[in-house]
Amino acid sequence: MDEPPKEPVKYIDAEVRLPYHYVAGDYRARYLRALKDKKILGSKCAATGKVFVMPVIASPESFATCDTWVELAGRGTITTFCVVNIPVIGRDLEIPYVAASVALDGADVSMFALIQECPPADVRMGMRVEAVWKPDGERRGDHEDILYFRPTGEPDAPFESFSHRL
Amino acid sequence: MSLRNVAVVGFAQLPVVARDEHRMSTEMLYPVVREALERVGVTRDAIDYQVSASADYLDGRPFGFVAALDVMGSWPPRQDLHLEMDGSFAAYYAWLKIQTGEVDTAIVCAHGKTSEGEPERVLNLQLDPYYQAPLGLTPTATAALQASAYQARTGATDADFAAVAARNRAAGARNPDNQVRESASADALQRTPWVIEPLRRGYLSPVGESASCLVLAAEGKAEQLCQRPAWIHGVDHRTELQSIGARDLSRSAGAARAAEKAFEMAGIGSARDVDLVELLATNPAEELIVCEALGVNARATAPVVNPSGGALCAHPVMSTGLIRLGEVFRQLSGQAGERTVPGARRAVAHASQGHCLQQNVVWVLGTERRWA
Numbered sequence: 001m002d003e004p005p006k007e008p009v010k011y012i013d014a015e016v017r018l019p020y021h022y023v024a025g026d027y028r029a030r031y032l033r034a035l036k037d038k039k040i041l042g043s044k045c046a047a048t049g050k051v052f053v054m055p056v057i058a059s060p061e062s063f064a065t066c067d068t069w070v071e072l073a074g075r076g077t078i079t080t081f082c083v084v085n086i087p088v089i090g091r092d093l094e095i096p097y098v099a100a101s102v103a104l105d106g107a108d109v110s111m112f113a114l115i116q117e118c119p120p121a122d123v124r125m126g127m128r129v130e131a132v133w134k135p136d137g138e139r140r141g142d143h144e145d146i147l148y149f150r151p152t153g154e155p156d157a158p159f160e161s162f163s164h165r166l
Numbered sequence: 167m168s169l170r171n172v173a174v175v176g177f178a179q180l181p182v183v184a185r186d187e188h189r190m191s192t193e194m195l196y197p198v199v200r201e202a203l204e205r206v207g208v209t210r211d212a213i214d215y216q217v218s219a220s221a222d223y224l225d226g227r228p229f230g231f232v233a234a235l236d237v238m239g240s241w242p243p244r245q246d247l248h249l250e251m252d253g254s255f256a257a258y259y260a261w262l263k264i265q266t267g268e269v270d271t272a273i274v275c276a277h278g279k280t281s282e283g284e285p286e287r288v289l290n291l292q293l294d295p296y297y298q299a300p301l302g303l304t305p306t307a308t309a310a311l312q313a314s315a316y317q318a319r320t321g322a323t324d325a326d327f328a329a330v331a332a333r334n335r336a337a338g339a340r341n342p343d344n345q346v347r348e349s350a351s352a353d354a355l356q357r358t359p360w361v362i363e364p365l366r367r368g369y370l371s372p373v374g375e376s377a378s379c380l381v382l383a384a385e386g387k388a389e390q391l392c393q394r395p396a397w398i399h400g401v402d403h404r405t406e407l408q409s410i411g412a413r414d415l416s417r418s419a420g421a422a423r424a425a426e427k428a429f430e431m432a433g434i435g436s437a438r439d440v441d442l443v444e445l446l447a448t449n450p451a452e453e454l455i456v457c458e459a460l461g462v463n464a465r466a467t468a469p470v471v472n473p474s475g476g477a478l479c480a481h482p483v484m485s486t487g488l489i490r491l492g493e494v495f496r497q498l499s500g501q502a503g504e505r506t507v508p509g510a511r512r513a514v515a516h517a518s519q520g521h522c523l524q525q526n527v528v529w530v531l532g533t534e535r536r537w538a
Binding site: 014022026062 | 185187188189190193196200210223226235236237239240241279281282283284287288291296299300
């Protein structure tokens, strides 16, 4: 036996390791598989017609099922954004960069996206952007299949056209 | 003391499975909430209050209960509560809320995907982090300590445990929602290998997953929503010390106290005044300890114990206790199918959670209103 500690015990290490193996669910699996084919899928609410991306089985708003699938264009409008000036662990990007909320054309909710090929100072609400995909053969069916969004050069969308999606 | 008469007016659950490969936890919950409301014949607008029961550590997701709001019909915003405990405890909070008079109706939802993580490792963390959790004690290990303590005090034998397990398995074969639907003889169960002595494989709950939803309503609404409501006559909820070294593991003081107070509220003398008992015990020793605490003779034919098959035939963690309440509702409202206890007019629904029965809630329900 070791000698009892001479100093009082002030703390102990209690390492916790809990492994998990998630089920994607059929809805999410279909969405992720479609990314491999450069397709973004949403689901449409049976009651209100609103389109959710990522797809959900039911509308949180109406409580109705969302069982119609919709293919969305890989382009949309920046509704709001921020310029990130601090490095984030696990995100190997040159700072500053822009994290934006992008309302895809045809969708009623926005998704988060990285904006590149554009100086941060030029990014603005209403800017039109499009998805830039990983090359063919490299897409794996996960969110990294969309590398980032970049400006399309189209005229900005008027504020009224996306104010309900902020 | 006169309280508001509150009744269970609806219940729905998914059949329990070991693993649902096709749905996330919230995707399992959504159809159950819809079904419960459809059975009651109302839309979501008719419900004033909601409580959900789930555990982020089981799901492996922070704030999993927030995702559940998306499938509970929470818009326009309404009052909501979440509990990291079995749904039966969540129902207690819904009942309390209705007692305040602020709301008349509530749904209680429970969900949990045990197959995505390792419940034995997760539930180890319910123990104190300094002395007991680092020993690596799992719920099965502490249950074995409890079973040994019970045997030492009472002289209960391996054969006694096998008989309890066999009774549950025989009853459970008649319940289509169970994960295990094959009956098994006491002899066969007694030949299954030790998991941790004195608990054999055949004595332990099959941990699975499901989702469940219970609908509660106060007098005035309940009769409109349900032809045969199951009225709540009494309820009590007790928590014991966390440290398993500080308790007499051969007994459940918490279950005994909860039963005493719930029976007092219900105006009954003892469990002999009820027709059936649904209790949450994850092994035969727990069942015998809870029966003793409730004053039920586990070997007698009345009251009937676990006509559903109990947790030894299906143990979807977080829902298992709520299903006991749902089973009592099914029995008292004539929806129990082949497992009906004929003429049942009063019943007890018990739930427990935590190592060695740390938390207990006891409900008494009946076909008649409790208070005039």
